[in-house]
Amino acid sequence: MKLEGLSLIGHGTARPKGEPMHPINPATGEALEPAYHWADLEDVDRAAQLAWQAFRRFRLFPAGARARLLRRIAEQIEAHGPEIQQRAHLETALPLPRLQAETARTCHQLRLFASLIEQGWCWDARVDHPDPARQPVPKPDVRSHLIPLGPVAVFSSSNFPLAFSVAGGDTASALAAGCTVIVKAHQNHMGTSELVGRLIQQAVRECEAPEGTFSLLFGRGTEIGQALVRHPMIKAVGFTGSRKGGRALMDAAAARPEPIPVYAEMGSINPVFLLPGALRERADAIASGLHGSVTLGVGQFCTCPGLILAPTGPDTDRFLEKLSQQMANTPTGVMLTSELCAAYHAGVEACLKIPGVRRLTPPLAQADPVGTRAAAALLVTTAEVFLAHETLMEEVFGPSTLVVLCTDRSQLLEIAERIEGQLTATIHATPEELLEARDLVQALELKVGRLVFNGFPTGVEVCHAMVHGGPYPATSDGRSTSVGTRAILRFLRPVCYQNFPDAALPEALQEKNPLGLLRIVDGRPELGRPDNPVAG
């Protein structure tokens, strides 16, 4: 495919305007072709108007037709996999095998949402039968299910150029819900975004979805991003990125005449609690696993474990020795941008300025003309120092982690209660220790979206039970997840029909349950047909 450097609006492109911007190869610092023209407010308005008009038709598409669109997008991405991965590699410096795996994940997500809406147990269909004889007033017939909110603005992440970007989880779940989508591309991988965007544009055409079901805008978050979130036709927002960026969108959305939900996933420090029995049995294996998890993708994961809590003692000494060796021997990596890399160095330095924080790994020694190269960093301190410095509780985005040594169990618990909301917390323990650590598990349940036992937080499984969310500031809204099929609920709301004739009801609510859906009937779950056909 030939890249044009223009936003995609409906079936066409935006006109070239203003001074175009070149994407930068973070490994070499060279400018990549083509240059990209920023969208302007007129483009935002056109995309939003089209998205609203398209929504009115697209939401009424049978689930089977929306599933076909999702599958077609996946097929197209697979067919153009090598081209997409090559471009993403140039724009992000992420290695090709990682980008291949991310392509597979992206297509799996699209197909999982396709099968979800075909099965249809996600629509929360409910039927309450009438009772005309009830005293003092007759009981009406009441039925309800979930319908889509409207056009959704999706803000791509920098660190997942595919799985959390143009055709990523937010787009997949919004389209599955019946919403139309406007993606604000991330400026760090504009070519990758255009490639994937063109494939979605083509799939929309092929599946005869209305023009405006999908648009893709290039531009600055502070300008067209804010304009998108403020546009009256936009009814929800998905975002993956920094806390500052996410909060700015939350504030803009809350200040609208009609406030709208913002689902911002803003990352966290993902604490790992090491209990004595586990360290005794597996100090080396835990060190190796954590090393892999901290340095994976140059630490550029929102689930990167940035905080490790361990009891003082010989097993922890052994663990620390092993981990510091592995961290010190880690080859330096190229981060996504020089800005992120500078922020990484500044974050590590800020921690080191605190008396009582030591660094166990050497600083970057290699020449770094582009300013994107990061060395893995292992810091260590005590629970007292940690609890006295909020700086140490903040995320440092990159391949670093801080080990906090606790002299007793109460410090561990105190830290669990003091930390902010997190995407994940991990406990390494023997099964017996875990059962005895109920207080720790209960404290962490109030802080996180996902609890991991004897594993590592990176690698978020795309499945039905996954929760990739958590209390603020890990996300804007701990009631939601951005990974897994529960993500569709972010873009749905209930609507209820009272005393409607059967023929006038949506199929999902008709008496004979023609779609074979799971429903709550008079307060009892009913499965529908066990193997219901493709809905619609």
Added chain:
Amino acid sequence: MKLEGLSLIGHGTARPKGEPMHPINPATGEALEPAYHWADLEDVDRAAQLAWQAFRRFRLFPAGARARLLRRIAEQIEAHGPEIQQRAHLETALPLPRLQAETARTCHQLRLFASLIEQGWCWDARVDHPDPARQPVPKPDVRSHLIPLGPVAVFSSSNFPLAFSVAGGDTASALAAGCTVIVKAHQNHMGTSELVGRLIQQAVRECEAPEGTFSLLFGRGTEIGQALVRHPMIKAVGFTGSRKGGRALMDAAAARPEPIPVYAEMGSINPVFLLPGALRERADAIASGLHGSVTLGVGQFCTCPGLILAPTGPDTDRFLEKLSQQMANTPTGVMLTSELCAAYHAGVEACLKIPGVRRLTPPLAQADPVGTRAAAALLVTTAEVFLAHETLMEEVFGPSTLVVLCTDRSQLLEIAERIEGQLTATIHATPEELLEARDLVQALELKVGRLVFNGFPTGVEVCHAMVHGGPYPATSDGRSTSVGTRAILRFLRPVCYQNFPDAALPEALQEKNPLGLLRIVDGRPELGRPDNPVAG
């Protein structure tokens, strides 16, 4: 029970402070005993700290124990029904039969949530089994369900002193979810609030729920209400009242360092669409039904139908004649407060200032020394005038309605698309007309929480499928409902367990499904035991 005029904090009362305020009997203007002392910021903090401490234990109570608390509250309210109703009658001027029905509704709500959590299909329990052999990485065991958010601040309504107040739907659904509750009593029915609050306090003690599971504060919304919403220990807000009051809480909650969800139900004009066939067949019956619905409770319902759309023609003339007769013959009623009554008169006058709006009913003739007496008002205008004046699209809280005459069907549709978000919309039509009016139904689905066919919007059935919600500004959050069992979802969020040993999992997620819950297992719904026992 003897009223003391003090806020209830945990198992005790707040100390008397400041100048106490007497509730006013709106029918006579007389001050009622006792006077009430306002809570101060210290009381708010104490209640919130207690609520947080209590939450940590209460959320872990088995569902069966929480259900017993809800049922005990219902029993207590029934046992003291006449005393509560008598006091509510003095404070609100609502007739005793209405207050008896509202008591029954309140107790039904409490029991419905008790049986809901005993059955447990509301916890969205999900299990994804592992696959250790999967390539390139093993698939983990992932399980998740919903847990409560934390302490909830509930703001009572003025118009439902029982069902949307101290032991109302917000309190019932929050306690069922496992949240603890602080109610901000409405100043218009403080004695009723204290009576019900004391019964809840007693039930909390009897059921051995932790102190702080429930508190009740008297005070001004602008002061202690704002302080409650800003308190870091409060994690969600339920509110029923005016748009101005609800928006103020939404803004305060969104501006917190940790933003929290606000579920504000702010009322609407509940449009009623009359199609020609229905008018031809039932003009008189529709007029009578609408008269009853508009004037019920002196029009003080958030589902009061304040807008009626009808085609010009002889059937509508007949309908209007009948409706205007009935409205004119309606005895005047006493509104809840002189402020609400003044706002009602001002609202009607503002409409009448618009050229082309006529009043078909006489203004209030009766002497009204207290300033709480309202006469029913029927206004009429054309679609052109309506569409040109946003004032006519705003709620007038009280026994008035505006009939808008449409010369053709496109005006009906245009109005359906122009109105703001609504709790309800109603269509009167023949079944054939309804099928042909798909475009109208589809336009209204995007505007409302509930569509009523050939009925009237007042009388919100408390059941599983009910949606008492709708897009902003009907509510703060169209994804939710404040009536029906779906209301529990407002106070829950998902948490996920990865690779946990079975014994360390919450019972809801253990492999053998000991609670017999509906679960999604590997993407397929499973009923659990068809007649699962009382959970826990």
